[in-house]
Amino acid sequence: MVKICCIGAGYVGGPTMAVIALKCPEIEVAVVDISVSRITAWNSDTLPIYEPGLDEVVKKCRGKNLFFSSDVEKHVSEADIVFVSVNTPTKTQGLGAGKAADLTYWESAARMIADVSKSNKIVVEKSTVPVKTAEAIEKILTHNSKGIDFQILSNPEFLAEGTAIQDLFNPDRVLIGGRETPEGQKAIAALRDVYAHWVPVDRIICSNLWSAELSKLAANAFLAQRISSVNAMSALCEATGADVSQVSHAVGKDTRIGPKFLNASVGFGGSCFQKDILNLVYICECNGLPEVANYWKQVIKINDYQKTRFVNRIVSSMFNTVSGKKIAILGFAFKKDTGDTRETPAIDVCKGLLGDKALLSIYDPQVNEEQIQRDLAMKKFDWDHPVHLQPMSPTSIKQVNVVWDAYAATKDAHGVCILTEWDEFKTLDYQRIYDNMRKPAFIFDGRNVVDEAKLRAIGFIVYSIGKPLDQWLKDMPAVA
Numbered sequence: 001m002v003k004i005c006c007i008g009a010g011y012v013g014g015p016t017m018a019v020i021a022l023k024c025p026e027i028e029v030a031v032v033d034i035s036v037s038r039i040t041a042w043n044s045d046t047l048p049i050y051e052p053g054l055d056e057v058v059k060k061c062r063g064k065n066l067f068f069s070s071d072v073e074k075h076v077s078e079a080d081i082v083f084v085s086v087n088t089p090t091k092t093q094g095l096g097a098g099k100a101a102d103l104t105y106w107e108s109a110a111r112m113i114a115d116v117s118k119s120n121k122i123v124v125e126k127s128t129v130p131v132k133t134a135e136a137i138e139k140i141l142t143h144n145s146k147g148i149d150f151q152i153l154s155n156p157e158f159l160a161e162g163t164a165i166q167d168l169f170n171p172d173r174v175l176i177g178g179r180e181t182p183e184g185q186k187a188i189a190a191l192r193d194v195y196a197h198w199v200p201v202d203r204i205i206c207s208n209l210w211s212a213e214l215s216k217l218a219a220n221a222f223l224a225q226r227i228s229s230v231n232a233m234s235a236l237c238e239a240t241g242a243d244v245s246q247v248s249h250a251v252g253k254d255t256r257i258g259p260k261f262l263n264a265s266v267g268f269g270g271s272c273f274q275k276d277i278l279n280l281v282y283i284c285e286c287n288g289l290p291e292v293a294n295y296w297k298q299v300i301k302i303n304d305y306q307k308t309r310f311v312n313r314i315v316s317s318m319f320n321t322v323s324g325k326k327i328a329i330l331g332f333a334f335k336k337d338t339g340d341t342r343e344t345p346a347i348d349v350c351k352g353l354l355g356d357k358a359l360l361s362i363y364d365p366q367v368n369e370e371q372i373q374r375d376l377a378m379k380k381f382d383w384d385h386p387v388h389l390q391p392m393s394p395t396s397i398k399q400v401n402v403v404w405d406a407y408a409a410t411k412d413a414h415g416v417c418i419l420t421e422w423d424e425f426k427t428l429d430y431q432r433i434y435d436n437m438r439k440p441a442f443i444f445d446g447r448n449v450v451d452e453a454k455l456r457a458i459g460f461i462v463y464s465i466g467k468p469l470d471q472w473l474k475d476m477p478a479v480a
């Protein structure tokens, strides 16, 4: 029986291994993590991550051929294939600070694999890593191998949160990179056989190691670039009276461009986009390509500009001050259908408003108070360390109140900001919300989910990203 072990029971490792277990009943899959509380949660009725469809998959396989354990060494030593899906934070100190990936967790995982292995293993890079990580890992493993053969593969994950199970069931492609030696090709074939249980073979792409690693960074950079492109257009639309959704629709009808990923927003978030682009920038700089590095940097700059622009709109339209005013924040996750808040634009928007002394009342259907307080107290990049190594939030921020209901959040508020596109925000009783707010009542829609005309008819002053501006906003222009 083939045994698979995955180190790191996070957003990538958990769902990916659950789907492998479901689709390959004859393979035993163990997911291990140094975080005992995370493993306990995976073994409980309340999984540590929210992902539509995940519960059912886990329930079907857990205890049969899917196991969650904190006995990392035992499962690694028994496995034929070891996936590594640990944190790869951005370095905050030293060489490459603010850009390069910190490979501390990867390196310690690799050293542990070398220490405990007694049989040959295929080691698969699953978490996004900078190009050439495989080479570094290979060096650690082979220098400590005690005669054991380690084959390193890169098998980047392309799943998006909120649709992870669907993406895993029906991937656009599976990419496997490996060495171009007979042993490397054999390892690629072994992993291809796992995916071939449910993925059509023409969707399984094989390449060399570096191409696979770089493809992951490139794919995320291209996706993020589309969002920054449409967000850049949204600023121009507001300045000129065009409607960004009409522009996106018209542009996306060109089959060469396509309609997906053209929604203007308050900015992209998530654990991958910014980190991967920063990595790409660092690699370009290290390879003497400053022009290419600057090109990709601009994608992040526009994303930051979009968040700043949004905050400035709020403050300027509310008579240039939000000090002491209650502002309701609807949605804190970086997108709908996930409880994940990593790099969510809500953090920067909230921090911007707090900087102007606003009182925030935050509601997100999937994010709890502890997480929100921790996010707002944390420094940039601290989020991407295992939870037990993250700095504790010193004291909760007093200007922030987290509630479990959109109506409680908006009661007596001066303004409402929609920062995540949760479906429920489309169908709220906005008349009721308006009646319970201070006047003039403002709505700042950072996700273009509300029907502006209806809200204006109720009496709201509405700002929607990239849409023609209310006279009120035109009279109170924001300085970015």
Ligand code: UDX
Pocket: 157, 158, 159, 160, 161, 162, 220, 223, 227, 260, 261, 262, 263, 264, 265, 266, 267, 268, 269, 270, 271, 272, 273, 334, 335, 336
């Ligand atoms: C992304 C990639 O899509 C996935 O392939 C990769 O494996 C990991 O990184 P994820 O971060 O989970 O996935 O979410 P994604 O759906 O890509 O959204 C990223 C951010 O972009 C979100 O904040 C989302 O709201 C925003 N977004 C997306 C927009 O602002 N506009 C869009 O049109 C699409």
Ligand code: ADP
Pocket: 007, 008, 009, 010, 011, 012, 013, 032, 033, 034, 035, 038, 072, 085, 086, 087, 105, 108, 109, 127, 128, 271, 384, 385, 386, 387
């Ligand atoms: P991703 O989104 O890439 O899945 P997460 O942060 O959700 O990232 O998950 C990474 C997981 O890896 C965390 O649960 C963390 O505790 C775990 N981890 C980090 N280092 C190690 C290690 N050396 N051994 C086992 N687990 C580890």
